[in-house]
Amino acid sequence: MLALVFFALGLLSKPMIVTLPLILLLLDYWPLGRMPLGATKHNWGVSGAVRGLIWEKIPFVLLAVVWSLITFFIQKESGGVAGIAKIGVITRVANAVVSYATYLWETFWPHNLAVFYPYLQQLPWLVVVGAAALLAFISVVAVAGRRSFPYFIVGWLWFLGMLMPVIGVIQAGAQARADRYTYLPQIGLIVAFSWAISDLSKSWLYRRSLFVAAAAIALTLLAARAWRQAAVWHDSESLWRHALAVTNNNDTAHTQLCDALVRKGRIDEAISQAEMALQIRPNSPEAHSNLAIALSQKGEIDLALLHFQRVLEIKPDRPKLHYNMATVLAEKGQLDAAILHYERELQIQPAFAEAHNNLGTALMGKGELDDALVHFQKALRVNPRLPKVHYNAAVVLLRKGERDEAIEHLQKELQINPASTEAHNKLGLAWSQEGRIDLAIGEWQKTLELQPNDLNAHFYLAWIFATFPDDTIRNGTKAISLAERALHLSGERDPRIYRLLAAAFAENGQFDEAIQTAQRGSHLAIEQENYALADRLESNIDLYRKSVPLRDTGE
Numbered sequence: 001m002l003a004l005v006f007f008a009l010g011l012l013s014k015p016m017i018v019t020l021p022l023i024l025l026l027l028d029y030w031p032l033g034r035m036p037l038g039a040t041k042h043n044w045g046v047s048g049a050v051r052g053l054i055w056e057k058i059p060f061v062l063l064a065v066v067w068s069l070i071t072f073f074i075q076k077e078s079g080g081v082a083g084i085a086k087i088g089v090i091t092r093v094a095n096a097v098v099s100y101a102t103y104l105w106e107t108f109w110p111h112n113l114a115v116f117y118p119y120l121q122q123l124p125w126l127v128v129v130g131a132a133a134l135l136a137f138i139s140v141v142a143v144a145g146r147r148s149f150p151y152f153i154v155g156w157l158w159f160l161g162m163l164m165p166v167i168g169v170i171q172a173g174a175q176a177r178a179d180r181y182t183y184l185p186q187i188g189l190i191v192a193f194s195w196a197i198s199d200l201s202k203s204w205l206y207r208r209s210l211f212v213a214a215a216a217i218a219l220t221l222l223a224a225r226a227w228r229q230a231a232v233w234h235d236s237e238s239l240w241r242h243a244l245a246v247t248n249n250n251d252t253a254h255t256q257l258c259d260a261l262v263r264k265g266r267i268d269e270a271i272s273q274a275e276m277a278l279q280i281r282p283n284s285p286e287a288h289s290n291l292a293i294a295l296s297q298k299g300e301i302d303l304a305l306l307h308f309q310r311v312l313e314i315k316p317d318r319p320k321l322h323y324n325m326a327t328v329l330a331e332k333g334q335l336d337a338a339i340l341h342y343e344r345e346l347q348i349q350p351a352f353a354e355a356h357n358n359l360g361t362a363l364m365g366k367g368e369l370d371d372a373l374v375h376f377q378k379a380l381r382v383n384p385r386l387p388k389v390h391y392n393a394a395v396v397l398l399r400k401g402e403r404d405e406a407i408e409h410l411q412k413e414l415q416i417n418p419a420s421t422e423a424h425n426k427l428g429l430a431w432s433q434e435g436r437i438d439l440a441i442g443e444w445q446k447t448l449e450l451q452p453n454d455l456n457a458h459f460y461l462a463w464i465f466a467t468f469p470d471d472t473i474r475n476g477t478k479a480i481s482l483a484e485r486a487l488h489l490s491g492e493r494d495p496r497i498y499r500l501l502a503a504a505f506a507e508n509g510q511f512d513e514a515i516q517t518a519q520r521g522s523h524l525a526i527e528q529e530n531y532a533l534a535d536r537l538e539s540n541i542d543l544y545r546k547s548v549p550l551r552d553t554g555e
Helices: 002-013 015-029 044-055 058-077 089-108 125-144 150-166 185-200 207-232 236-246 251-263 267-280 285-298 301-314 321-331 335-348 353-365 369-382 389-399 403-416 421-433 437-450 455-467 476-489 495-507 511-527 531-545
Strands: none
Touching (some): 002 015, 002 058, 089 125, 089 150, 207 236, 251 267, 251 285, 285 301, 301 321, 321 335, 321 353, 335 353, 353 369, 389 403, 403 421, 421 455, 455 476, 455 495, 495 511
16 A cells, blocks of 8 residues: 555656556566466466466556556647657657667767757668667567576566657657656666676676776766766756757757747847747747747847747647737737737636736726736736736726725835835835825835936935925935936936926025026926926926925825
């Protein structure tokens, strides 16, 4: 029962262990010796013992069969199992034979290993025949020597049998083979090799010394190989560049390298890699999708949308496709189209938190605040610590006048991302609307600690220090310094900041400077056809001419 329980746990960890019943029977044969060599159908005592050994494995077999079927149907449903129409039986068998021989060689000399080996539809027939001959020769030797060297046939069948589910006869995934499949099967090869060397060397002189020297050499060589291979995994770029160096026609490696380069901001290189992938496999949805993402980051939105459209034709339900299209469309300002694609993505992946958040942002951009808030709340139910969602929800709530709940969301956002200047600024506004100016000033000052050139924080603080009704809060000198910095950061083309600086001068008693600054702001507002602001500035000028500073009336 314990063995069965741990077998079930093993299946949950790695389905490849489905072959354990076969391994247990092999261990019964050797070294346990529970399966007598003289078993025949005429010797009922012996055959009964053999049947007993088989019967005790039945629960393991049933569990393995059930788990194999579950794994198969899940992979088939997700498109991971290739049909006969895509990869023919002869091609699969040829690939399996070559893979067996390759795994055998790489066990003893791990060279030119790659994270992904592309499936080649046409293998050189000499390679296939050579691999088949090698496997046949070893199998004949194992069978012929089964009585004298039982460990050899056990180790060989362990290797062959444990690889059977993943050798590619039932093809899962796009890879021809995968080094990770050999971790457990290699145990069989090592058993056969170790015991064979031990037996064959019994009569050797200086046996121990030779073995010590051989072990030292082997460990040194393999350690060197391991060191070099570990360096390949330094980052995604080095991993996929190595795969391209040791394989041919590897469109997957080109596609993944494109993704890695996009993440590093090397867009032109990424585009080149995606184009090479498409030269190898023109209908690769992954390559089209990654190319589209790279093009969108370069600003070539229309071309990016063409490649996304190509993915839609090849694989319309590909996860994140509609999400990526929607993101590009939203950046282009086409919110209606973006909303449709976000909604389609959520039909495919209802628990996709980022899609809910982005859909909420698009709806907020259209002024549909209630619907936007619904999607922000759904995103938070999926992932309460997803950055920006609490902030976005707070923005909607502030627009709806629900300040208490908005403040709660902003505080949660700052727990997740304490360095968010947007959240600090928005929380400062919320506190100011609540009349908690001390807390508001504290938030804006935190913003400037994090980002000394934050325009909004300079603006808010200057306005408070220049116009707040409470004498204990106002500070004309600070207001002027902050407003002048804000004017510089804005490029001196924002009439609102001229109004701000004018108010700061007035608070400091410098009414001539206030009038001149407000007049410059008024002229700029008229130039920009912002007549409402121009009228407000003219009204402020009238105050300054009377030597009356501006006070915030909640406008």
